[in-house]
Amino acid sequence: MIIRREGGDPLRLPLVAPGLKVGLFGGSFNPAHAAHREVSLLALKRLRLDRVWWLVSPGNPLKDNSHLPTLEERVVFARTVAAHPRIDVTGIEAALGTRYTFETVAALRARAPQVRFVWIMGADNLTGFHRWQNWRDLAGLLPIAVVDRMGDSLSATASRAARALARDRVEESDAALLPTLPPPAWIFLHGMKSPVSSTGIRAAQSAGAAD
Template identity: 70%
Template sequence: MLSPGARDVRRIPLATPGLRVGLFGGSFNPAHEAHRAASLLALHRLKLDRVWWLVTPGNPLKDNRQLPSLEERVAFARRVANHPRIDVTGCEAALGVRYTYETIDILTRRMPQVRFVWIMGADNLAQFHRWQRWRAIAERLPMVVVDRMGQSLTATATPAALALARWRIDEQDAAALLDRPTPSWVFLHGLKSPLSSTGIRAAQRLGVAPQGR
């Protein structure tokens, strides 16, 4: 039986019909200021009501043997997020899913009147074609890609970005993204943080304090 704290970590955030919610998935190992900045940018530019950080039990494309516990990562992510409109949850563990498409399928079926959008960094767009059923994800939800330092040109020239190029909307129309039929996506510039979870872990191994949270 799960403890009350563990149940809280795995609880799906509350959402009322019509709410505009951004889904931001990842290992968050660890969460950092660039995750927060990307979320706030999406909240503002897409006129979202909330952003949910979906802290995954483990990334199928990564080695998870050294991954801290879900409870540790959620607790730290909540301290980093520190915003009334960002909800941090490990609900994928309770849902028993492994892939992003499965999470999206369950959430959209359980909450059909909530208007979801998928948020990812440009580094994830670069490998999006490796995700399980990535085309189905694009068909299911609109997507927003947030710029990362040094990723703008390379990310938009990768297989998934090229395959979806005809459905990319102009950045100035970002606020209307959730009102458009899928597939539909937008690339948001303006965020050039050098922070990454990989870089932070490397700095920690070397005993160096990375810049930012």
């Protein structure tokens, strides 16, 4: 696997170094938007991460991908939205040939064992986390940071996965320790209440096109 700095081939691994604390933020990014950036900046600050990688997936196995823009188009646009020296945007999942998050994380850990990875996701994803392939095993691979989303707090913290992992929840005041903790360990971070979503943006675009 080629190691590179941000920019260039979207299928290459971002820069890695021993002891680096990296947040992994995965999704279709269809399209990337300001809330993705806000989540990343919050995680960088609260978890004291060195970098956040946006893992732009070829397609979400739980969603209809028939109208999904190309991976390259989504990576290029995501880079314009991220616009931050500590956020790397990559389509490495396509190069790894992985389909599910568990497979991607396992592959990244094998290729960069010296990096301390943290999975980052919105509270809406925690609500359906139990439907992810090998979700319990994924929680055992790396710590997880769940970022509050408007309207999702109660349903997320009462979800099947949250209840199953209740004993592994870390106090929010210990957020900076999360990257160093052995998994399973997860935290619920408050402070980001943006209502913006990719689904909402696509709906608005479709409505505009129909007018």
